[in-house]
Amino acid sequence: MFRKWVDIPPVWLAVCLALAWVQAHRFPMGLSFGPVWADLLGGLLVGGGALLLALALAEMRRHHTTFMPHDEAAQLVTSGVFKRSRNPIYLGDAMILAGFILYWDAVLALVLLPIFVWVIEKRFIEPEEQHLRRKFVAKYAKYSQQTRRWL
Numbered sequence: 001m002f003r004k005w006v007d008i009p010p011v012w013l014a015v016c017l018a019l020a021w022v023q024a025h026r027f028p029m030g031l032s033f034g035p036v037w038a039d040l041l042g043g044l045l046v047g048g049g050a051l052l053l054a055l056a057l058a059e060m061r062r063h064h065t066t067f068m069p070h071d072e073a074a075q076l077v078t079s080g081v082f083k084r085s086r087n088p089i090y091l092g093d094a095m096i097l098a099g100f101i102l103y104w105d106a107v108l109a110l111v112l113l114p115i116f117v118w119v120i121e122k123r124f125i126e127p128e129e130q131h132l133r134r135k136f137v138a139k140y141a142k143y144s145q146q147t148r149r150w151l
Helices: 002-006 009-026 036-062 088-103 107-135 137-146
Strands: none
Touching (some): 009 088, 009 107, 088 107
């Protein structure tokens, strides 16, 4: 039960965001991404990531399946934003992290982005794909050939 509610991607995202904020505000080391372009790009990434999350969650709700990573999916969702990415929620999370790192000028925290993606792949995506592969055998095989994991 503890794992189900604590070991979830939003918690990992929150930890990475907290580390990025601390780096930016307590240990900036005189580094910066530069002028306004980083703020603009950061805002676009955060907004785009939030929109992607909302669209993916709405699509999953429409298909009456869970969005919790440790729960068993009732349906294989392949429509909406899932036509472009097998993991739009995780992609949205990564976009939000990248956006805040840019917006906060957390240059040293950029290293958190590949670490976050690696953790998400190993702890969530790979186990989820195994479950989907077993439950929706042919349908998942076709879907995974047609749609990329991230982009």
